[in-house]
Amino acid sequence: MLKCLIVDDEQPAREEILYILKEIGSVEVIGEASHGMEALELIEKLKPDVVFLDIQMPQMSGIEVAKKLLDKNYNLMVIFVTAYDQFALEAFEVNAIDYLLKPICEDRLKRTIQKIISMKEDREGLSYDKLSRLIKDMSSTKSSTPWISVYHNNKLIPIETEDIIYATIEDKNTVIFTNKGKFETNYTLNDLMDKLDPHTFFRSHKSYIVNLKYIESIEPWFHSTYNINLKSVKDTIPVSRSCSKKFREIMNIE
Template sequence: MTIRVVIADDEILARDELSYLLGQWEEIEIVGEAEDGLEAYQKIVELKPDVVFLDIQMPEMNGLMVAKKLIDEGIKTLIVFSTAFDEHAIKAFEMNAVDYLLKPFDEERLANTIERIKKRIEKPNQEKITELLYQMMDESKKKETKKNISKLAVQTDERVIFLDPNEIVYAYREGRDVRIKTVKDTYLTKFTLQVLEEKLKKYPFFRTHRSYLVNLDYIEELVPWFNGTYNLTMKDPEHSKVPVSRQYVKMLKDVLGL
């Protein structure tokens, strides 16, 4: 039996790790990878894999949206979710025939997943996962899922740095690059600003400008600038100036109670 697999995860390190671990099984053939939800959906439609290992938190479309779309369209690819968060979702997955993997991946747990996949291929049944997905989509409308991260893994060109989100002063886009400014240093990251905003939803970050994401706890001053715009002075050693565009001024004042 050959099991054709697509891996979908916005983190290249997670994709590489899962690809390596799955490569230990002769019956597994990795036919494609995707780094966001939209690409995952397109790869699944194009390649028609037996299984997709689907990260829950991805840009463009999250994993739940991708899975719901596949089911709505009658696409029979089996779904294994991977997540570093969403403990309430994990409990739900445990009651379902489709499996989940908790990051960081565990080899023994993955072996159990492969066995469950084999059984599902022999005896397909999608009813339970359909019910679960609709339940979770409804729940996500009522309350946004928050990631319980304690450290933010920032991949640079040469290494991975683990930052405490509480020590991030702001993040900003400079050309095509996105940088994270902490009290002590500045880091170039491979995240987009949109992905960073999603990852830091649990923390008091606010988008003040299309190119800036600010930690509200580090605001020192809000100063009028010109034509309805403002500047923020931040509580870092450089007293950095961060712009607030007109479209975000009212929302920022509301958040700050002004």
């Protein structure tokens, strides 16, 4: 049985990971912590095999927690949970073996757990291999592109990415909304995010990408979520619980 500890200052984020882990029979969540000091105390007391560690926490960041764990030479595995790929080098230095990007992908989390379980007895190989992948994946830079082209009425239509208001999934297809209209594309939302400026576009939900420059107003909703009202269109864009922390930071919501 793989013993796990979840560390995040936001309860909805902890609940999201907990919900997925409960579906895995060989995993036991032995505790939750809402800040760094509590995490260190529970690690000392409970001796988990794996710690899911949010990077952006007040007072003591996840990076600082992991450094303290490294200093004490704890025999455990750290998985950073974050929306911030700029922490790649620091994650490498404190011996992280894997990472999860918010919003959490259920399949990715399950795959991560299965890999840890299958390699549990070979901790040295696990650490080296995972660290190599981590630094390669998280330090890879992705440049945005000013144009994308989509097929519409048997023609290729060039679209300036800055004209995209939002993108979503409709009937399993990715749809882009612009001032020129609505266009279907073969890109997945993940593909789009790779091509869009991360300072302008935000993945507010697993099914939505929104252009922050088109936000008209923001409505607080239930369970720390939000609804975004946009300029130019009447549609409302949801911000999921797992994305709300990053959204508040970007929009300076206190």
